[in-house]
Amino acid sequence: MNDFVIACEGLSKVFHQGKVSVPVLHDINFHLKKSERVAIVGASGSGKSTLLHLLGGLDEPSAGDIFIMGHNMSEQNETQKGVTRNQHLGFVYQFHHLLPEFTALENVAMPLLIRRMPKALAYEKASRLLDQVGLSHRLTHSPGELSGGERQRAALARALVTEPACVMADEPTGNLDRQNANAVFALMLELNQTLGTSFIIVTHDTQIAASADRTLRLMDGQLLAQ
Secondary structure (H helix, E strand, C coil): CCCCCEEEEEEEEEEEECCEEEEEEEEEEEEECCCCEEEEECCCCCCHHHHHHHHCCCCCCCEEEEEECCEEHHHCCHHHHHHHHHHHEEEEECCCCCCCCCCHHHHHHHHHHHCCCCHHHHHHHHHHHHHHCCCHHHCCCCHHHCCHHHHHHHHHHHHHCCCCCEEEEECCCCCCCHHHHHHHHHHHHHHHHHHCCEEEEECCCHHHHHCCCEEEEEECCEEEEC
16 A cells, blocks of 8 residues: 555445434545546546545545555544544635634645744745735735635645645536636646645546546446446
């Protein structure tokens, strides 16, 4: 498993609602290579976001093992899982989840400050990433002062500031118009190529899926080649 950025074997997830068990994912095997872009598509409610949360160590599987950069997440406690996520993963969601009381610069620097990087260095690195995503003129602006496309670019910068092995994106362009969606995805492709970051992208956007190295479809709890 050390040859893969993320891998899972026999991954299953069952939700329990009172006495009723609802199986969502069943016996999924998946491997992600360095610099690879994988799109995951499927109908609404098929479990795509659940799968992404499991692969990112944000939720516990009912069965199976998940490996992030060779670390078996089932063997780690919550503190260790948090460290693994902070060191190796970045997350981008359909809603940007920027903290409204902080500036764009402070939001992007946050993962580095959590690592206890000196504030001056964290801000310097965050500033470089914001410049790279075209937001050098927005460093001191709060999320409420940014457009939808700018907020999503800031969220992407925050996901990349730690130089993660993989960025996990859940409908990253779902709230954007076509022009902004194209701009954000073009930026993701550029950063994938320049930084060597792997991407797992859950999306309904056929254009994004077509640009991935692989497209997988989640259907009836199974992950199938498109």
